[in-house]
Amino acid sequence: MLSTTDLRGTDLSVTELRAALPRAEYDVEAALHAVTPIVADVAERGAEALLELAERFDGVRPQRLRVPAEVMQRALELLDPDVRRALEVSIERARLVHADQVRTDTTTQVSPGGTVTERWVPVDRVGLYVPGGLAVYPSSVVMNVVPAQIAGVSSLAVASPPQRDNAGELAGYPHPTILAACALLGVDEVYATGGAQAVAAFAHGFDDTTAEPVDGRVPRCEPVSLVTGPGNVYVAAAKRLLKGLIGIDSEAGPTEIAVLADAGADPEHVAADLVSQAEHDPLAASVLVTDSTELAAAVEEAVTRRALATKHSERVQTALTGPQSGVVLVDDLDAGLAVVNAYGAEHLEIITADSPAVAARVRNAGAVFVGTYSPVSLGDYAAGSNHVLPTGGCACHSSGLSVQSFLRGIHVIHYDEQALTEVGQHVVTLAEAEDLPAHGEAVTARTGQTVGR
Structure with missing residues (x-):
């Protein structure tokens, strides 16, 4: 049911990895x-x-x-x-x-009499x-x-x-x-x-x-x-x-799960998680990244069985057999980490030996689920985390929904006369360097300083 992408023995750049990995077509x-x-x-x-x-x-x-x-x-x-x-x-x-x-x-005193405050306003x-x-x-x-x-x-x-x-x-x-x-x-x-x-x-x-x-x-x-x-x-x-x-917040695309797993992972757990995301949408992506061909084969068997038995079987099978889903075979966990960091999944599960240490090396993911007992569905409902997350590889530059999504940082600048005078000549110098002399004059009009050159 799941297609296989074999990356063993390759040394691909991030750009080449992104091109090689399964991804939904979403125009x-x-x-x-x-x-x-x-x-x-x-x-x-x-x-x-x-x-x-x-x-x-x-x-x-x-x-x-x-x-x-x-x-x-x-x-x-x-x-x-x-x-x-x-x-x-x-x-x-x-x-x-x-x-x-x-x-x-937060208020930062830049100089005596000169402060910049960052206010957070909803x-x-x-x-x-x-x-x-x-x-x-x-x-x-x-x-x-x-x-x-x-x-x-x-x-x-x-x-x-x-x-x-x-x-x-x-x-x-x-x-x-x-x-x-x-x-x-x-x-x-x-x-x-x-x-x-x-x-x-x-x-x-x-x-x-x-x-x-x-x-x-x-x-x-x-x-x-x-x-x-x-x-x-x-x-x-x-x-x-x-x-x-x-x-x-973002242009959210179809949901995604990537699972980075080694030979010690339970194939039934992995299969259940892949199916769980596939039931969202026929375009949902379910991707397993592993260095174990034995695990891959066991997951394939379990996924096929579970997909046929689940309530939304037709939707799940469409998602799992689509170009956005599949198994990616890698040489080792280091290669697997390179793959999942290039993929930038909305949801990433780490089911490996010493999974917390492996998870700490993840740089690109909307949310990371660590260990056997942290399935994505926990985050969907009751982990306390947010499930509105970046999709389509956008986790390499964007975050999920949070309190900060609803806040704006506003800088409040307050300088007294002495503080402005102290730094004024530098403002004038940079204004002249940019050929914007009126910028400098806005300072010298207050401080009485002589324009530099």
Whole structure:
């Protein structure tokens, strides 16, 4: 089922390794052609466009775009108690981990009377996207909302596609488990819209004509400063199109798992983990990197058996047999580390002897899962880490979602007259070197210093 790439006996550069490794074909540029008119339509027609696009893409026209408070509460009341407790544990652990990411303001005294302070300020308003296509992701509500709240974002809204299978009072709204997760987190601004149109709605804002007027005025979804959260290629394309008008976390692609394992790894564990990511999406990537042909063969047998038996068998088999998945054979663990660092997986498992030491040598990964008892699914739900992570090799330059994603560093410069005078001639000299004399004059006008040359 899994293809094999044999890199034994080779000495490839990073560029050559990246070209040789399995990777999903994911053409965001092509999706821009489909997304551009959608974004323009939402910008021009607002709520009416969102309603029509929901009918077109989701098969249902929402009763209201903003989910009423009583519907949110009802979804929470209907939530299975075990699911509620699991979500509460996920929230508790995510808050614990993300609370340690909070930045503190730092003041540096550069000279007597001259200081630079770095202030950390949260963005004013964020739009958090939660997918609702092949699977339901209340865990993504947790992963988006918790760091935003801890960062101190004062205004946040969630968007998720309306579900045509919802019935009764929940008809036309996002999946009830997603609504319940929002309610648990105290999020009361949730919109029934998905895909590229949700990103456009957050970027441009819209008058919500589906809501009851407040004091005689039509309520408005105000534009946001930042949009975060995973989604399909159309969501990624909308983020690319609107980047600049809004900030984005990343252009998330299909999910990935790479497992670096040696002969001591349990093939059933490895196979279970490869299958677990493959059930996300037919484009999901599952890659095993190993120096053991015996392990590779055992994993292949176990993967085939598990793929045929699992609930989403067709989806899993499509992902595992695609060009994005496979086994990579290497000479030794050093070569394996070179491969996984070149690959830059969203999720990387290390199942080797002395796995903590091996994991410490990893430089490029969205998240690293160390040892036999740290499967990726733990991080998806309850490790406390964030599962909104860079894909497509972007882990070589980008990080996963965190509290810092919602903060901006602002430098505050405060120099008195003596401090400016002390350094002023250097400013003048550099200004003249760049042929920008007025820059220097802005200093000498204050200090009375003579321009140097």
